[in-house]
Amino acid sequence: MSTTAQSVWENCLSFIKDNIQDQAYKTWFEPIRAVELTDNALYIQVPSKFFYEWLEEHYVKLLKVALTKELGPNAKLLYKIKMENKLGNKLPFTEQLPSNNRPAVKPQEIDVPIQNKNPELKNPFVIPGIRNVKIESQLNSNYSFDNFLEGDSNRLARSAGMAVANKPGGTSFNPFLIFGGVGLGKTHLAHAIGVEIKEKFPEKTVLYISAEVFTQQYIDSVKKNTRNDFIHFYQLIDVLIIDDVQFLSGKAGTQDVFFHIFNYLHQNGKQVILTSDKAPVDMQDIEQRLLSRFKWGLSAEIHQPDYETRVSILKNILYRDGVQMPDDIIEYVAKNIKSNVRELEGAIISLIAQSSFNHREVTIELAKQVVEKFVKNVKREVSIDYIQKIVSDYFQIDVETLQSKTRKRDVVQARQLAMFFAKKFTKASLANIGSQIGSRDHATVLHACKTVDNLVSTDKQFKKYVDDIHKKLSL
Known part of the structure; x- marks a missing residue:
């Protein structure tokens, strides 16, 4: 034989x-x-x-x-x-x-000289001088599906994330893009998917990385003339999770190398998971060939949590920390902090700390003090709810009227200003802004922004409205 x-x-x-x-x-x-x-x-x-x-x-x-x-x-x-x-x-x-330094056979095709003879693994996560072939996932095991509470605001994203975790690279959700505003749980969900995959498929190589770190690693590889090694390292990954992919905006070289890595992973049945503060249609300075690939799979938006979900989140935090708190206190915090989960968690933790360190009973009065101070401290992360409140107060109308269907001129202008400032001060998509300001569509928001721009240059009184509200939101 x-x-x-x-x-x-x-x-x-x-x-x-x-x-x-x-x-x-x-x-x-x-x-x-x-x-x-x-x-x-x-x-x-x-x-x-x-x-x-x-x-x-x-x-x-x-x-x-x-x-x-x-x-x-x-x-x-x-x-x-x-x-x-x-x-x-x-x-x-x-x-x-x-092998082992024997004379080389002359190449029959293109001769590509070895540019880097350093025998150590070109792993961007390994400290120079320390050999380590293992690729660490960089995942935070504290972020799991168990503590990512489901609600109307995130049901699609969570369900799709679970499907990806059960069959990475084997669903039509590839790539899986999670998008939404600040502090709504995009990073948490991305980690949860990775953690679940590692638990179910321990043989798979999972890697979480922020787009900012990815960009810096690429820049370093160009400086060290190890670009091909950088690409090959990422081609070894079975599940690649890139957080805040909008950070690639305007970075042509990084977008190009990510394009090739993405193609390789996708063609070989590997899973790509991305998070962004906006939908692909709203991303600026990202190459069309990349944007088109982002749309191949599923883009799922996470919205601001509704009241019931906010209550559930607070109760879950208290249960986790072994703290008991009256329902009326929980409900007060949930009603008054609406913008995102991060602020909600910060407020309840601050309330627990105030009670513990100062030996004070948790009362509605204490909750009011803590929430008031906390909201003031985090005001730099301006929310759409906060913008609507500021605009409504300025024109002496309530938020319900601002969001209503009325076509009264003063209300319409207030509504358009709220949309204009929401686009200016937040990273929310036009569709998200419209849905939160009276269930309008993205075309209405776009029209409102154009109208405000036109009136600012032609109407002095309207310009004063814009300047006054801008100052209030910038405090």
């Missing part, structure tokens, strides 16, 4: 698999293909120079033992490096390299 390259390599793999951890085997040996057997020389194909360097540094002895068992003491191992055309090159490129 003749010996083939494939049969020799399969026998080598059986030996190797018994001598290393499963994750290392999946990462470093499953992608290898046996391509040729000449005399006692086995040629194997690896996906990058980085791969070659890592194998030679960490597994050369194991490879030598495995190959000697199959081909005898004169066995030789040679590498064919072939990267597919993923990065926009006109041609795929290959290079043949020897």
